[in-house]
Amino acid sequence: MPLVKLQKVTRRYRLGQTSVTAVEDVDIEIDRGEFVALWGPSGSGKSTLCNLVGCIDLPSSGSVEVNGRNVADLSDDALSEHRNLSVGFVFQQFNLVPVLTALENVMLPLNLRGVAAREARAHAIDLLAELGIADFMAHRPDKLSGGQRQRVAIARALVGKPALVIADEPTANLDSGNALRIVSLMGQLNKSHGTTFIFATHDQRLLDRVSRRILLADGRVVEDTTQAGAR
Amino acid sequence: MWTWIKLGGRNLLKNKRRSAFTVGAVALGFAAVNVFGGFTAYVYRGIEDGFIYAHANGHLTIFKKGFLEEGALDPASFLLSEEDLARIHEVCMEDPRVVLATPQLRISGMISNGKSSVIFLGVGRVPSDEIAIRRRAGGFVKLLRPFDGQELRDDTKQDVSAAPGLAEKLGLGLGSDAIVFAPTIDGQMNALDAHIVQLVDSPDEVLADKILIVPLEFARSLYDTTGADRMTVLIEHTRDTAAVREALDVRLAAAGLDVEIKTWQELRVSYFKIRNMFDVIFIFIFVIVFIIVLLSVVNTVGMAVVERTREIGTMRSLGLKRRGVLIMFAAESAVMALVGCVLGLALTLLAVFALDLAGPTWIPPTITRRVPLQVYLVPEYLLLSLLCLILLAMCTAVVPARRAARIDIVDALGHV
Structure with a gap:
């Protein structure tokens, strides 16, 4: 059974009086452990697809199945639980909670899950150490560089050991050096943790390292290719 | 819950001026209710003791x-x-x-x-x-x-x-x-x-x-x-x-x-008449305090919801339920009200201390001689006003927090 299965998925938005189709008739299956990039020009539907796969948005038609369950059948609470247990998000703007330290930000998904504070803290520290930013765990986001913030965001996405990590333009706000480090870090984590990664990107450095590339244009899948020896 | 209380406390410090306004409103409200409540307790005690002891009616x-x-x-x-x-x-x-x-x-x-x-x-x-x-x-x-x-x-x-x-x-x-x-x-x-x-x-x-x-x-x-x-x-x-x-x-x-x-x-039939009069004034003051606190909290939480829309979207994407958003803002309001009440308690103590120090005198009802004007500290009033104000702040926060909880996650993440 694929981890994620999209069948005839269409997503339309209303913008004032007009209806905009962001994604149309998309069929995709993604298996566990894949390292997938959704790429294409701006407005091609990459982020919308990420949102649908990550269950923070629902399709206008078609079905999104995660682990064989149609997400449209889940209540809002069940979707929240699913996101907390099975999905990790990495955002382009990092989206760290500004009043929490790096450590507290990483602990957040576990706090929401009800994991005991001591245990959550231990997990978060381990992960921050693995990502090489343990020294900055007491810092708040505004005291961290862009690369450090993105690592914290990655740690937060991974701390709950999700089956799937969705990263929307994770390198867009990073300089070249940091972008490369983040890309190779995610590659390593994909290998070591077996976590499925799905990126929305048009960063060539990232595209060169993924095992599968899905090209989107005008909300449709135009090309779905796998490349050996990536990461 | 500790996470939400911590988050609430830090967000209070982040928006110092706005928080100070609401905390100040709660503090003044708490002090007003307790100083007046303490004064009425003093008057009631005077009437009771005047009748029972001073006039030897038992x-x-x-x-x-x-x-x-x-x-x-x-x-x-x-x-x-x-x-x-x-x-x-x-x-x-x-x-x-x-x-x-x-x-x-x-x-x-x-x-x-x-x-x-x-x-x-x-x-x-x-x-x-x-x-x-x-x-x-x-x-x-x-x-x-x-x-x-x-x-x-x-x-x-x-x-x-x-x-x-x-x-x-x-x-x-x-x-x-x-x-x-x-x-x-x-x-x-x-x-x-x-x-x-x-x-x-x-x-x-x-x-x-x-x-x-x-x-x-x-x-x-x-x-x-x-x-x-x-x-x-x-x-x-x-x-x-x-x-x-x-x-x-x-x-x-x-x-x-x-x-x-x-x-x-x-x-002592007049006791209840006097008591009823003070109770009505007390309720009047409490309603004013209630409205001021209500408006302050709605304003503060409402602005926090707007400013932190992206944060709410992030939290929701991490798995925070809608109910959790309500709890988060309710906890933040509770922290704000608690700080306000602690400050209000300090103001009340200051007022009582200042009154003791100044030692003004007056002629209260049913007594014909000048006696020291005092304000009693009434633990029941202090506790009740603390609970009422915290509960009020939490309930009031639910209105803007409900709006926050219903924000579409994708829209919230794209909020600037």
Whole structure:
């Protein structure tokens, strides 16, 4: 059974009086452990697809199945639980909670899950150490560089050991050096943790390292290719 | 929950000015409610203690059944005999909560300076019991000496106490002699010589020219009786009034005594009128505080929701449920209200301390002398206002927080 299965998925938005189709008739299956990039020009539907796969948005038609369950059948609470247990998000703007330290930000998904504070803290520290930013765990986001913030965001996405990590333009706000480090870090984590990664990107450095590339244009899948020896 | 409290506390510090406004509103509201509440508690205590102790009416009064309805027309039939009084005293003193039981006799008649006479309304008391009752007063009433002149004494039967207005009407003063006339219980006219040794404050303005307090033996001689029309009972704690009344009711009935018991509240009708008036003012102040806090919290949380829309979207994408968003903002408001209440407590203590230091005086209701103006710290009010304000802040936060909880996650993440 694929981890994620999209069948005839269409997503339309209303913008004032007009209806905009962001994604149309998309069929995709993604298996566990894949390292997938959704790429294409701006407005091609990459982020919308990420949102649908990550269950923070629902399709206008078609079905999104995660682990064989149609997400449209889940209540809002069940979707929240699913996101907390099975999905990790990495955002382009990092989206760290500004009043929490790096450590507290990483602990957040576990706090929401009800994991005991001591245990959550231990997990978060381990992960921050693995990502090489343990020294900055007491810092708040505004005291961290862009690369450090993105690592914290990655740690937060991974701390709950999700089956799937969705990263929307994770390198867009990073300089070249940091972008490369983040890309190779995610590659390593994909290998070591077996976590499925799905990126929305048009960063060539990232595209060169993924095992599968899905090209989107005008909300449709135009090309779905796998490349050996990536990461 | 600790995560939300921590988050709330830090967000408060992040928006210092806005938080300060709301915290200040809560603090002022808390202080206003508690300073006024403390003042009303002081007034209530003054009225209670004034009636019970300063005017020696005790907590409970025992009458022969029907006295209050028909006793004025036929006082002789409703007097408690010496034997009744002795049995009532014995039954009362069996209850360990009773401190003292003492007979009193209300009298009325004329008092004369030899040339002119005026009507008086009097009471005959056992002077030593009256002193004992007064000495048990607390608060400012303890400091109050509600008369000029000297104490009445058990062994000087002719020494009496008159209200200043009464003495003034007759041109009498301390040390003056007078003649007191009244019909005996058999209807014969009787007269006794009296010596004014005390000018006593009247509990009510309308009685300021009518009150005469005499030793019980004087009153009995005047009415030619060995009885009394009531037994005044003083108990250890005012809060036990109802319980002691209930217990005495049962015991007195079991002893075959056809009597009825009234509490001090039932006899001091104006107490409830004054209390109701202060309660209405208190509610008025509380409603104003309620509205100010409500508007401040709605404003603060509403702005926080707008400013932190992206953060809410992030939290929701991490798995925070809609209910969790409500809890997050409710916890933040609770922290804000708690800080406000702590500050409000400091303001209240400051006000109480400043008042103690300044020592202003005033004449409260039912007391005719200047006494220190005080504000009591009432733990029940402090706790109740703390809980009310925190609950109010939490409930108020739910309105904007519900809006936050319903924000579409994708829209929230794209919010700038």
